[in-house]
Amino acid sequence: MGEQLGQLKIIVVQGKRLVIRDFKSSDPYVVLKLGNQEVFDKDLLKSDDKMGNAFLNLQPLVSAARLRDILGVSSGETTLRKVIPDNENCLVRESSINCVNGEVAQNVWLRLRGVESGEVELTIKLVKNVTTKT
Structure with a gap:
């Protein structure tokens, strides 16, 4: 099993x-x-309409999380990496991956493909798992 x-x-x-x-x-x-995992919500009143799609490579976020662990960053805010639009993502503009109090976060604007227009803003976080003793 790979690292968590x-x-x-x-x-x-x-x-x-x-x-x-x-x-x-x-x-x-x-x-x-x-x-192969999906998370979604369906339109209950009528059939769903296609409103575009976008993709984002999560490897830069994973690499930034590894860097966070190597550097031992756990408090404050540190920029770990910048990601530019390319063929591995649908970014509208450059995006920074930051470590904020131990959480690796990236705020992105993604351009929707396959439709006339549209963009969606997402915040993606990689949060360390907190284990509790029982």
């Missing part, structure tokens, strides 16, 4: 310039895929 760097947490902050797929608005949701 922590728990991955994804926070959907906001979307902008999303396409309208219903009459006057849309009820978008985010589907997250990690390997």
